[in-house]
Each structure stands twice: as C-alpha cells, then as structure tokens.
Amino acid sequence: MPVHLSIGEVWNLPFGKGKTFFSNSSRWLDAMIGGWNLSTTTSMQSGYPLSIVAGVNGRSAGFFCSTSRPFVPGASNNPTPCDYGNALTDISLRPNRVPGVPLIKPDWKRDPLGTTIGGGVLNPNAFSMPGSLDNPAFGNVPRTMGDARNPRSIISNATLRKRFDLSESRVKLELWTDVINVMNHTNYYLLNNSPAIHGAFSTIRSDGTFAQNASFGLANAQAPGMRQFNLGIALTF
Numbered sequence: 565m566p567v568h569l570s571i572g573e574v575w576n577l578p579f580g581k582g583k584t585f586f587s588n589s590s591r592w593l594d595a596m597i598g599g600w601n602l603s604t605t606t607s608m609q610s611g612y613p614l615s616i617v618a619g620v621n622g623r624s625a626g627f628f629c630s631t632s633r634p635f636v637p638g639a640s641n642n643p644t645p646c647d648y649g650n651a652l653t654d655i656s657l658r659p660n661r662v663p664g665v666p667l668i669k670p671d672w673k674r675d676p677l678g679t680t681i682g683g684g685v686l687n688p689n690a691f692s693m694p695g696s697l698d699n700p701a702f703g704n705v706p707r708t709m710g711d712a713r714n715p716r717s718i719i720s721n722a723t724l725r726k727r728f729d730l731s732e733s734r735v736k737l738e739l740w741t742d743v744i745n746v747m748n749h750t751n752y753y754l755l756n757n758s759p760a761i762h763g764a765f766s767t768i769r770s771d772g773t774f775a776q777n778a779s780f781g782l783a784n785a786q787a788p789g790m791r792q793f794n795l796g797i798a799l800t801f
Contacts, residue, residue, distance in 0.1 A: 567716075568609040575602045601725040604746070611714030614686070615756050616705050618657040618693060620763035620777055637772030658703035659691040659764045666690065667712045669781075676715070676752040678782035685754060686712065686781025691764040693774045717751040719788055735801045744792040752783035 578584035580598020589597065667690045675683030695701030725740040754761055761782050765774040 565612070566610045568607075570605070570607045572605045573603065576600075577602060595728060599727040599729075601727070602722065603725075604720065604722045606718070606720040608716065608718045610716055611753075612756075613708040613710055614712045614714065614754055615708050615762055616659065616686075616691065616712065617763050618659045618703060618765055620760050620766055620779075657694075658705040658707075660694045660703045661705050662690050662692050667709070672715070676783040678779070684781040685715065685752070685783055688764055688776045688780045693765055696772075714753050715751065715783075717753075717787075718747070718749050719745065719751070720747045720749070722746045736799070738798045738800070740796045742792075742794040742796070744794070745788045746791065748791040751787050753785040753787065754781065754783055755785050758784055 577600040579586055579600060581587060581589055581594040583598065586593065586597060666687055668685060669687050672685045676685050678684040691705070694703040722743045723740055724743075725738060728737040728739075729735075730737055756762065760777075761779050761784055763777050764780055766777040767775050769775055
C-alpha cells in the first residue's frame with residue numbers, strides 16, 4: 565500500500581462555565597451548552613493492487629481448446645469453440661500489456677459500475693492476448709499490478725457527545741450521535757475474487773481473434789454506503 569493516512573482528533577467544545585465562550589453562564593444555561601465533545605476520524609489510502617487474467621471464470625478465453633478437430637482461422641467447417649479450454653480448466657493465463665495505453669480510464673468516475681457503454685474503471689484496450697492460436701504463449705502481466713489499482717478510498721466518521729452531571733458526585737448522563745461516512749463519499753472497488761470482471765477476454769471469434777469481456781474492469785462493490793446516524797444514551801453511577 566503506497567499511501568495510508570489516518571487522522572483523528574478530539575475537541576472539547578469551548579462553551580459553558582469556565583470555557584472561552586459563555587464562561588459566566590448560569591447553571592441551567594451551562595447544562596445546555598456545556599460539556600459537548602466532538603471527535604472525528606478520517607482514513608485515506610491508495611487502492612489495493614489488481615490481478616488481471618486473460619480469460620473469465622479462471623479460464624483462458626478459449627485460447628487452448630481441447631476439441632477433436634483443430635481450429636483453423638477462416639475455415640468454414642471449424643468446430644464450435646470449446647468450453648474455454650477444457651484441458652486447462654484451472655489455468656489462469658495472463659495477458660500482455662499494450663505499451664503506451666493507459667490502464668485506468670481517465671473518465672472512470674463518470675460511470676465506475678459500467679451501467680452505460682464505455683463505463684468502468686480499467687481500460688480493456690491496455691491488454692492483448694499473447695501469442696496466436698497455433699502458437700500460444702504466456703503473457704507478460706504480473707500476478708498483481710502496482711499501477712492497476714482499485715480507486716483510492718476515503719472514509720470520514722464523526723461523533724458528537726454531551727455529558728450531563730446529574731449530581732456532584734457520581735451520577736452522569738451521556739448522550740451521543742455517531743455519523744458514519746459523514747462526507748457521504750462513496751468508494752468503489754473491484755474485488756479480486758471475481759474473475760468475471762478481471763478477465764480481459766471472453767470468447768474466441770470465428771476468425772480466430774478474441775472478444776473483449778464486456779464486464780472487464782467494472783467496479784462491483786461500494787463502501788461504506790450512504791451516510792448513517794446512530795444515537796446512544798448511557799447512565800453511569
């Protein structure tokens with residue numbers, strides 16, 4: 565993780581008896597405006613590195629086909645493309661990286677979930693299938709890519725507390741509200757346990773080329789959700 569920053573602060577608000585503001589307030593006014601406490605936490609970090617494979621569902625996009633007859637590009641009697649390489653069901657091949665093509669779409673924030681054509685986070689044009697049908701090869705993309713990461717995440721929470729001294733000795737009442745995701749900011753993630761969005765190619769075409777996976781590079785998780793308010797009360801004695 566290249567960057568991770570966590571910031572927290574606790575602030576006793578300067579209102580009420582003995583404070584900067586309303587220091588000479590009456591007992592009843594002090595009970596209302598005094599004893600307030602505000603705390604916040606903010607966490608910001610770079611995204612986790614992503615794992616890119618050549619095909620979907622842990623397979624090789626039809627690259628290695630175990631059929632009774634060989635596949636000949638352009639032939640009219642080619643067999644139906646096999647089930648994405650039955651002989652290599654558990655193999656996850658890596659694609660090649662296309663030099664000079666950006667991995668992340670510059671306008672990914674417009675539609676990270678891919679609800680429209682051209683949406684998503686990763687750029688499928690940044691990858692190509694290595695080798696050829698009659699000369700398959702291993703790709704040069706590593707297991708995880710440091711320059712292809714989930715979008716950075718930012719999470720901010722806040723808590724506001726108020727304490728009432730019900731007696732001069734031990735009885736105290738405390739009220740508080742927790743605000744989760746106080747900025748109402750949504751973080752998007754591409755989960756590495758979902759090969760359907762990490763496979764660059766889906767199927768083999770009749771001309772021997774490979775079709776790009778329409779779900780490649782789409783964000784499939786959001787966190788922490790919409791802003792939430794939680795209320796609490798405690799009596800100590």
